[in-house]
Amino acid sequence: MDERVSLAQLARRLEEVVGELRGIPVEVERLDDNELVRQQIARAAATAAELRAMHPIGSPDKGRQEQQSRRHVLDELRRGMAMRTIVHASVLDDPRKAARIRELHASGDLHRVIDEPIQQLLVFDHAVAFVRITPVPRSPGALMIRQQGLIANLIDLFERTWARAREVNEPTHRLSPREREVLALIAEGRSNGAIARALSITEAAVGKHVASVFAKLELPTTQDDNRRVLAVLAYLRGTAR
Structure with a gap:
């Protein structure tokens, strides 16, 4: 994939592909409900050995929800899941979020930081990926992708972005x-x-x-x-x- 192709463009193209392939079986499912998205992500995480993630901004969750998210990540790391996460540099402007990221990084969820715009992305193994339907942070819904060609492109995009990103502790x-x-x-x-x-x-x-x-x-x-x-x-x- 050309490095100039952004994840936002890819997300829009995915929607076009779904529309173009009417009547043809394709392993791309639109999830409009955020609770359903969370359930599907939890189901994928339960058995996955590897997670690649991109986050354009920090989590909006605070208090108990944020602590639950942190414990979940630490539990998956103890279970043996390999995690790599790319975050946008603006996330580190919040001292609380920066401290949380560095804690997770030290625990094994390896983080890198990048200045260029990125979109929300989760890829579990080479099996399933989640991309926001609308490439805007915190927008509702997601595309759940199991089509291997699309997942391969998303993994390639992640790896190219990871290679350009900087270590979180710099x-x-x-x-x-x-x-x-x-x-x-x-x-x-x-x-x-x-x-x-x-x-x-x-x-x-x-x-x-x-x-x-x-x-x-x-x-x-x-x-x-x-x-x-x-x-x-x-x-x-x-x-x-």
């Missing part, structure tokens, strides 16, 4: 989008003045962003180290994939 995830822009320009060797011109902001604003980058990356002022170089090294570790 310190650059603590940076704001603007701070990541500034750090990327520092990595190109630009001065604060050049960065200011590139981003159409003042040089004083650049200085504040650079100071914040140093603080978030825990790079104190010392006589022995060049913080600008150390920040670039952190940036390269987080993006060179």
Whole structure:
């Protein structure tokens, strides 16, 4: 599959395929009820050995529901399920969600983070996949897919996205989008003045962003180290994939 083809486009195409194949048996089922979606996901998870997941935003669940979700994931990991999850970088802007993700990552649900838009996706083994009917976060319903050709394409899309994504524990995830822009320009060797011109902001604003980058990356002022170089090294570790 071409890397330029987004999951959103694929989801729309899946709907078109279902419409085009009227009268021909095809293993794609539309589930309009969210409770039915949850039941089918739980049924697939009960026997699966592997899960690939993409989440564009954090779970809306709070309190007891979130704790139940966390315990369920940990139970499946103890059972032996292999899990890999890709989340959008914006999820880590919420300290509570970031802490939960890092806990799950340490427990074996391996997470990576990506800046580009992604859509909700669950693939259990090579057997069944779930894609939102409408490629909008938290929209109702899902397509339950058992057609092997479509599942193979979804797995290929996941693996390509996983290869481009960054490790969840990279310190650059603590940076704001603007701070990541500034750090990327520092990595190109630009001065604060050049960065200011590139981003159409003042040089004083650049200085504040650079100071914040140093603080978030825990790079104190010392006589022995060049913080600008150390920040670039952190940036390269987080993006060179």
